[in-house]
Amino acid sequence: MLTFLAPSSGLLALLGLVVPVAIHLWNRRPARTVPVGSIRWLAVAANRRMRNLKLEQWLVLLLRAGLVALLAGAVGGPVWRQPPPPRLGQVFISPDLLASESVEAVRATIDSLRRRGFALRQLSRNFPRISDTTWQQLRTAPRPPATATYDFWSRVQQAADSFPGQPIRVYTSATLRHFRGNRPALPTTVSWQALPLPGARTTWLTGASLSAPDSLRLLFSQSTTEAVLTSRRTVARPQQNGLLLPRIAGLPPLRYQSEAGGQAFIQVLDTDSNRVPVQTQPLRVWVYHDAGHALDARYMRAALRAAALGLAPRLELAVASTPPALTKELDWLYWLADTPVPAAWQQRTARGLMLWQDGRQPGTSVATTFAVTPQEEQYRISRLDTTLSHNSATVVWLAATGQPVLTHQQAGRGGFYRFHSRLHPAWSSLADSPDLPLLLLPLLQPDSTHTFSPHDQRQLAPAQILAPQPPSSAPQPAWPARASAIDMRPWLLLAAALLWLLERWVAGRTAAKPRAV
Structure with missing residues (x-):
């Protein structure tokens, strides 16, 4: 498609076409002298020729007019636009x-x-x-x-x-x-x-534990498009290695295997061929609180008991206003107090202890939210403890303002969790949320997330898949960015130069021929 960048300038330049016409009307060639017998009628004939001006040398005139038209077109800035190929989707x-x-x-x-x-x-x-x-x-x-x-x-x-x-x-x-x-x-x-x-719909084995010397407690989950349900079933422990366990509806065959070191596994006889370890020890948890965190301790106890339904081992939970004795063997210690955790308990993290400490008074007033994943519910945070975490700490829960809500620092086989807020209603909305046990479960049993994720069949709401697009008021370009545009001015100037050479050649040949009168 041919367009002009300066069409008005090109139209004005076309007025130059009158120049070659004027030259042809007034620039007449000298006539050849022809001897005649009488000059009686020459003056009358000369006057008649002057009154009867007409164009001559039509080919030269057309060449010169074409030269002017090409130069006028070059002044107009002609561009040949090549639209892009159709965008196939x-x-x-x-x-x-x-x-x-x-x-x-x-x-x-x-x-x-x-x-x-x-x-x-x-x-x-x-x-x-x-x-x-x-x-x-x-x-x-x-x-x-x-x-x-x-x-x-x-x-x-x-x-x-x-x-x-x-x-x-x-x-x-x-x-x-x-x-x-x-x-x-x-x-x-x-x-x-x-x-x-x-x-x-999928069903899978989540965990296994030894509930008694002769019985096994199996924890299995079933996921549908709406929810995930967890169930437990107690079966007899096989007396011999390699025997199959009683069949559970929806699960593939399960085989009990015991190794030389005393560790037992449940072998899933399926394409995945997973091995679930049989845990022999309960999960020992102690929740210590001072007077100012008594309400927080009540919420934590209820959440831990609800989370225990999704744990493979049996939960041994103690909630007290006195710290545990240093001789007590624990897996988790929740320190719900403003005082720091004693150094003796902090050193126990090297042996596998997990420590949890809440935010300290008075905290800083904020108005923000956090979510574990973008598609989950937003939880309100009203106050945050601004105590700085260690540089090696990993942010587990992050507020919408970029402030850490829960951080984790690895220490030996254990670690230290710092909850920068509290379960108190004046600090956060977690106490009123039914999701609190689900938030604590991956922390209590990290392997459950790896086991759970491949089998989750829950559906995401369509509105959560695509982020809303802000309206755009910018005008769309007339031509796509990839449309090619060829400047035709060099070609017109080249054609004008060739036309000028042709005009000079034709004009020279015409001038060499005398005109008779």
Whole structure:
């Protein structure tokens, strides 16, 4: 498409076409002298020729007019704009949705996009193309493991970066475990639709402990699209190594195995082939509180008892206003007091003790929230203890203002947790939240998070998948950024130079021929 950067200047320059016409009207060639017998009629003929001016040398005139027109066009700044090739879009489908029946709900939409030129790809490593055969015969496509975990947010961000400016349609499941990390701010070219998987339900062995010398307590969980339920069952401990345990509905066969060192395991006879250790010792927890933290201790005791339902070992919990004796063997010590933890107990962290200390009075008044993950509930924080944590401490819970709420410092086989707030209602809303046991459970039993995540079938709300896009008032450019523009002025000047050479040659030949009168 030809456009002019300065069309008004070019139109004014076209007025120069009158110049060659005027030159041809007034610049007449001298006539050849022809002897005649009488000059009686020459004066009358000369006057008639002066009154009857007409154009001559039409070819030279046209060449000169064309030269002026080319120069006028160059003044107008002609540009040849090459619109970019049509932007073909991309369609991405997650592997779990591709192998499920839910993909039939969007098949017609995807077929319509494919007819418009969209490429069909799998939302996985390197974004492989999905062939027509695979798309038409999805029932024969290999199904990923039920416990496979993907990272949809980072994959879609990578897809947007790999195909910039192209329309992107994303179709995934809404399974919660596939959305990890922080939700990215995706460009407006990305359209995302999440579909629930039908009948998603998994059951897995969470833990095992020795409840009596001849019995085992098995902890297993069942996840649906709405919730995760945990149950316990006590079975007889096999007297011989390698025997199968009684079958539990929904679980694969379980085999009891004991090693030479006395450590026993439950072998899951499935494709994952996990080994769950049998814990022989209870989880020993002591909650110490002073008078100012008595209410905090009540909330902590209730939360720990509720969290014990999801623990494999038996919970031995003591709540007292006196510190435990140094001879007491503990796994956890909750120090709910303004006084510092005694050095003797801090040294016990090298042997595996976990210490927890609440915020100290008076604290600093704040108005912020925190969430363990972006898709979970926001918890209010009203006061924070500004005591600085050690440089090597890791932030476990972070407030929206960037202040640490819970930090963890590794020390030997144990560690030190500093809760910069409190469970008191004047400090936070955690005391009234039913999620407090779920927040404490991964801290009490870190292995439960690794065991739980691959089996979680809960669904994420569609509104939590894509970050809201702020309205943009910036005008869209008339031409895309990748549209090519060729400046035609050098070509017009080259054509004008060639035309001028041709005009000089034609004018020279014409001038060499005398004109008869």
